[in-house]
Amino acid sequence: MAVASTLQRPMFVQELDDKFLALWPHRFDFLYAPHPDPGTKPQWQTETRHPLSDRLINQGTYLYGVRFGSVTQYAMLDIDAGSPYHPRRDPLAISRISEALEPLGLLQHLILTSSDSSGLHIYFPFETPLPSWKVGLAITTLLENKGFKVMPGWLEVFPNAKAYNPIGDSLYNGHRLPLQQGSYLLNADLEPIESSGFHFLNNWETATAHNDITSETLEFVIEQAQRKIYRVSHKAEKFLNDLNAEIAVGWTGHGQTNRLLGRITMRAYIFGHILGAPEPLTGDALIGHVMQTAQSLSGFTLWCRHQNDLETKVKEWVRCIEVSHYFPYGSDKLPIDIAPAGPSWNERQQAEVRERIAKAVTELQSTNNLPDGITARFDRLTHQGISGSSLYKHKDLWHPRFMVTTAEKTGADIPPDPPNSQREALGKETPTHSSQAYWENGCNTLQDNRSTAIETDKKDGAGCNNAPAPVSPVPPQVRQQIQQAIAAAQTERKVQQRSYIDDYLDQLQLNFETETVRWAHSEDPIFEAEAKLRQKPKDDEL
Template sequence: SEPLPADPTGQRLCEIFGYYPWNFIRADLPDDATTKAAWTTVTTYPLRPRVLWNQWQDANQLIGVRFTHDTRYALLDLDAGGDYCTPEGVAQIRAALETIGITRTLLIRSSWSGGLHLYLPFAELVNTFNLAVTLKECLTAQGFRLQAGQLEIFPNVKAYGVQTFIEYMGHRLPLQPGSGSCLLDDALNPIGDSLARFFWLWDGAAGHQDLETLRHAMKIGRDNHRKKPKRRRHPVESWRQDMDLEITEGWTAHGQTNHLLKTIACYGRVFEGHEGQALLDYALHLAITRPGYEQYCRHQHEIERKVTAWARAVEGYYWPLGTTPSRDTSQPKNNLVPFNQQQAEDAQHRICAAYTELEQAGDLPEQITARAKAIAQAAKVSQQTLYKHLSLWHPAHQEGVIAQLASLLASEETITAPTPESPEPREIKELHPSERYMKGEALCAGDLGSDQNSFSPERGVRGDEPAFPQEAEPAAYDPALHEQIQHEIRSLGWSGEVIRQFIADRFEGKRWFELTEDERLLLLYHLRVLDSLSAGEPAAVTIQNPSPTNQ
């Protein structure tokens, strides 16, 4: 431990106030006693006990300390000129402290300014933060205002530092020579500035505290602090306070009658629950008694008619707080498509139409730059808009409309087709595992009489590729058929949603990747028929360079 001063009074000062030597505060004693001291925090070195005693005796400077996790005391700072810096205020605070077991206190004048420090000494160490929250709850619950300039608590209820450690606020030491600090009686009369007498009174007060009651109160205070939700101002309460402020201020200029009458009627309807004649009487009485009514209101000759109009309008729109709404608030204001979305969809349609027109006319350039310029000019869109939709025209991003649809159809998106009233059950299909995924092989007839316990690779052994039996292999990809279907869809100018719905309607709700090779050939036939009907020519389904599957 650190060596203490030789003086017994200095030893006692260091034992009580030198418990936490770090980040102490100091200030030069101002020449003018009415001037506030310029306090600074010293973070470069700790305040050793002997240095603490030496600086306390220096009449040219002021010294102060901070709290740590445990403490033997607390103090209340009653600023000069505040509501509690009186004998009656001190008596009220002392009575409040007795409810949590603090029955003895020491009162001193803190400086020449006339502020008071009320010390609360304890015979044992107590948790600093628990003591701070308990003092705060005790005083606020009994109507005391805890704020700078009125009443402050040391130790304060500090925030919890996540990245940096947050210190408790520091306070000056008592009865320092030249500081104007002295002991006071209950009537706030000075009774000396002896530090030895201060500690004699300290010991007497500490021995009379009801620590059992205090510890119980500290447990309750800490629990309440943990459970207390962060106060958030409710929008309804904010609305009420705003209207109350406007009504209280009344008229301050001409041209405010309609606004104030509407506010008064709304307040009476929502928060007072008035309706009908009661709402009219309430609004009229409140309006004509507001400040500035006779000076600024130019509708005094027709105030009853104005109040009646606003009361009826408000009653049809608002309802008392906590009751069922009197108007339907569930319907949206309109069903308009957002302007940006409408513009984007229109641009996509024009790009598709321009692409199809250029392709059918044989004027679609192969070079990307030339193609982009031609499509942008035909579709009347900018290059920036065109490059937002690469999949509609760029070869590198457009492996065919069908490929794009296949990726869309393979997603988890459900088809929004109308559901019949009595849906027929889907066809039950059998699961056909592939031969290479079979778990074992069947025994031959001659093997039935063999030893059932003997091991044989032909009997049910685990396969080399453990997996769940798979369905039959999907239909082979036919690039020629794929290209012809893609061409027909481009010729028809269909979007992805249209071709997806067309496939679902023609093939019992199937999606593109679920179609067999024959069904894809049938899809091409349907597309050719529709294309020929639009062009007025007979349909003809031919396969160029057919694959072995189609042959």
């Protein structure tokens, strides 16, 4: 039985006579949503199991959207109804957008309502297939160079200007197909006109004939994009790009609201006036901007569980950012006092904590209540009102390992070296070889024959002998081996003790950090506040 050597991606059934559907060739990872109730937004989802077929589109059970493949023959701009570039707010914005794209060779377009929300989709078709990422980057660059802010809710470019990924697992943003519910062709006066597939194709082909975009022109604009800089420093530009990268994806699952709101608030507070606001955003203006941006991101209605209390969440983040160390870009920093200001608040706190620990250890030692074990000592100190995190940071003041090391350095409580002989082991000093030493000890020698037995008894005292007991001296080599064995055993014991202590402390620290991380992501205000307090000393040290 023959087996295919390679697996091919499934293909959709194509209606060969439908030229309108042929305009959207990339059908993988398509979007779909049930038809929404009036006044509500569609709940978009991504289907990855099979491509979108022509027959599903014609059936019309759902709203459908498509993404871009590696190449494209059209670009599309999305202007929301609340955008500052919508004709209701700026009647000349579309003309300025068209003028900005003329250097690329895009001279004519189609305008449609995107849905019942009165948003606009502007299509720029062209003949030559071009790399999607280059088209998105070139259009985005030209628009930004003319002062337009490409961002969700204001002006979006499809295909989006995402970075090239050699792995190929990064999807382009998707857009809903035209001529579905609420989508109509508009004339030059932005009035609805006949919107059948036939009329759409006629306008599409007319615009294609006028749009002469070439790969050479595209490459030239791309080169300009590489040299484009914001009105910010290199570090600030990187910071802004990192924030944009996190925000642009929107919600992809539950549990992302806090992080996304934090990033949106940070970007708006620091770079809001750089991105188009007339002045740095603060207070109610900042709250409104954050809410509008969050609600315009993809996945908000599907995944965000704080839609009912969104304003409360946003106000909390705004209050946090306004009292933090962040400030609007370009504003003056706080004046620097060149005079010595003494220890900082954090340094004073650290000094007070160390003083409390040292005082507690001293009191426990003076009353012989300082346990020898690590856990028992740790618990005893915590009962004295000292937090566990403070004990972890200042182990040198209470931990047995560090206290033993300190004793070794100062020479306190160090046991004496092992005795060098049996006489020293019995508490006797080794006599010198001079006879004078024996006379000084009050003991007679064997050569003193003038003493009688009675006199000898009087002269003999405790520890004095006329004839010294025979002592077998320890050979130097054996003595050295004994000393080396004792020293090696002591060293090995210290190593084992320190290894055990280190492992134990590492496990305690790991448990402490794991609990802190779990609290920080619990979405519980109390746990989150406690996690911030735990992490603050570490942040201050950095």
